Each structure stands twice: as C-alpha cells, then as structure tokens.
Amino acid sequence: MPESTASVPAPHHSSSGTGVLFTEKLWPSPWIWIVVVGLSAAGILMFAPISITAGIIAALVLFAIMTTMLVLSTPAIVVDRDTVQVGRATIQREFVGAVTAYRKDEATAERGTRLHGLAFLCLRGWIDPVVRIEITDPADRTPYWLTSTRRPEELLAALSTQSSRG
Numbered sequence: 001m002p003e004s005t006a007s008v009p010a011p012h013h014s015s016s017g018t019g020v021l022f023t024e025k026l027w028p029s030p031w032i033w034i035v036v037v038g039l040s041a042a043g044i045l046m047f048a049p050i051s052i053t054a055g056i057i058a059a060l061v062l063f064a065i066m067t068t069m070l071v072l073s074t075p076a077i078v079v080d081r082d083t084v085q086v087g088r089a090t091i092q093r094e095f096v097g098a099v100t101a102y103r104k105d106e107a108t109a110e111r112g113t114r115l116h117g118l119a120f121l122c123l124r125g126w127i128d129p130v131v132r133i134e135i136t137d138p139a140d141r142t143p144y145w146l147t148s149t150r151r152p153e154e155l156l157a158a159l160s161t162q163s164s165r166g
Contacts, residue, residue: 097134
C-alpha cells in the first residue's frame with residue numbers, strides 16, 4: 001500500500017453534529033475486481049491435479065481473502081465543517097491551506113517528480129485524479145496531503161467552504 005505514516009493522528013469522528021460536506025470511498029475499479037476473479041480462478045488450476053473440489057475451494061478462499069483485503073483497505077475522504085479526514089489521517093479545517101486538483105499528466109507529476117518526501121499519501125493506482133491539500137499547522141512537518149479522488153472538483157468545493165470556526 002502506498003500510504004505514508006507521516007502526519008497520522010488518531011482517527012477522529014466529529015461529535016459536534018455538523019453536517020458532512022463531502023464523502024467518498026476510494027473503492028477499487030471494476031477492472032481490479034476482474035483481476036481478483038482471475039487470480040482466484042488460478043486456484044482451480046493449481047489444485048485441479050489433486051481434485052477439482054480442492055481447486056474450487058481454493059478459488060473461493062482466494063476470492064474471499066482478496067475481497068476482504070480490498071474492502072478493509074478502502075480509505076474514505078470525509079470533509080465536514082470542522083475537520084478533514086483522508087484515510088486514517090484527520091486534521092482541523094483551520095490548518096488546511098491551498099487546495100489544488102490535478103488530472104492526467106499533472107496528476108502523474110504530482111505523484112512522481114513533484115512529490116515531496118514528507119507528504120502524506122492516500123493514493124490508489126486505479127484512480128487518476130489527485131487533490132493536493134496544503135497543511136499549514138506549524139507543529140506538523142507534513143507540507144501537504146496528496147489523495148486520489150474520483151470527484152476532485154467536488155472535493156475542492158467542499159474544502160473551499162468556510163469552516164464553522166472561520
């Protein structure tokens with residue numbers, strides 16, 4: 001998993017009753033599920049010389065394991081009036097600076113040649129657009145978060161909304 005451990009405070013769930021401005025789960029794309037089915041079917045081929053029943057059981061077990069891993073590792077992006085949560089990192093909105101969306105070649109550059117070594121990453125290879133969220137907390141060495149998102153314009157709009165403390 002390409003997730004960084006930099007700037008990862010404990011999960012925080014807003015208890016202030018404020019509304020959620022944006023939410024997205026970074027679910028795997030359909031082609032990832034096709035790969036999972038294909039790899040699971042390979043279990044039949046591995047165990048078919050022993051028994052076709054063993055092959056089918058192996059395929060089902062492989063499918064269950066891979067599905068569980070993908071579902072459990074699917075991060076969420078949640079923006080409410082007070083906090084921003086990307087994956088397992090949470091920060092108060094008051095520490096969010098400039099927010100920029102990137103697509104195609106620009107997104108590739110942000111994930112590669114322009115990437116800062118201390119940035120927090122929540123990237124999924126099957127999602128092209130990324131959003132860069134500047135972190136202005138003087139106590140945090142993380143310069144920005146870089147996250148995959150299928151809806152970069154909506155995330156930008158949510159992060160541009162004034163927090164309830166602003």
